[in-house]
Amino acid sequence: MECRNLYGDLRKVIEELVRGRESANELKDLLMKSSGAPDLVLVEKILNSFANSIARLSSGRDQSDEVSQNLRIKPEDSGDSIKSSVKKDGRGCYKRRKYSESWSTETPTLSDDGYAWRKYGQKDILKAKHPRSYFRCTHKPDQGCQATKQVQKIEDDPPKYRITYYGHHTCSNLLKSSQLMLDSTSQEDSILLNFETGASPVPTFAATAAVIKPESPFIPSLSSVKREYKDDVQSEHTHHQSSSTTTSDYLVSPDITSGGGMMGLPDYGDVFSGVVDDVLHQFEF
DNA sequence: TTCATTTGACCGGT
DNA sequence: ACCGGTCAAATGAA
DSSP: OHHHHHHHHHHHHHHHHHHHHHHHHHHHHHHHHSTTOTTHHHHHHHHHHHHHHHHHHHHHHHHHHHHHHTTTOOHHHHSGGGGTTOOSSOSSOOOOOOOSOEEEEEESSOOOOSSOEEEEEEEOOTTOSSOEEEEEETTHHHHOOOOEEEEEEEETTTTEEEEEEESOOOOOTTOOOSOOOSOTTSSOSOOEEEOOOSSOSSTTOOOOEEEOOSSSOOOOOSSOEEEOOOTTTTSOTTOOOTTOOSOOOEEEOOOGGGTTTTOOOTTGGGTTHHHHHHHHHHHTO
16 A cells, blocks of 8 residues: 555655764764864754654654554553553563564664653663663553663664664653644644753753654643663663763653743754655645 | 662563 | 563662
């Protein structure tokens, strides 16, 4: 079907965005090294845009994939029943989840994808130099969000991480419903909201970003920013945690009532809007 | 005290 | 039996 072609196109777009993000990260590193770096904020904006776009597209793709594959996905299998067989006093009695939907990316840094994750495991993988870390959505307990992801360092010297996402987010990230300042049916869905964290505490810290999801749009703010990664997530586990430095992933909790004064990025939205518009037009989100 | 991470154990799929 | 994914007690941080 032609949907297949669309998914293939979307994958390519996402891959291109990932490459763009990597390039932006490299540029950022260069700027950091060259003392002055007055344009770092701009780079952060670019990184934001990539993060937003990737998260946005991958989210849409997951949904599309689910739609196309839901005949193979038994909702009761991918849902809370994962624990249905757990013994109250035992451990490890569970049903292994079977995702037919997944998507992975490789990146030199672990930048924000717009979602909050909680680590629930780490494993040494055969023939892999670095352990693989397992994350699930922070909102699984309260909202039953089944999204998970795996992060594994696959290269050392130019560090490279493979991030694999499974499932899609059903959480609304603490959305307070009330004021949806954006109409997902208008102005296409390519609107990406970006805001700055102010001074990022660490060089590789990508500024906060959020994604307007078509099924549950929201306006995020920085009322709460939470760090999820420690630097031993992707390196060996002998590190102390005192100043998590290399990576971050954090929660953006929406606080719509604050009025949106932080959205002072007038021309930023235009940076990639043309490209994203093209993609979104194809998908008619 | 609460919440997140670490880490060894356990289980399912192959 | 092995390997990878998940659980949950222990531990650490705020």
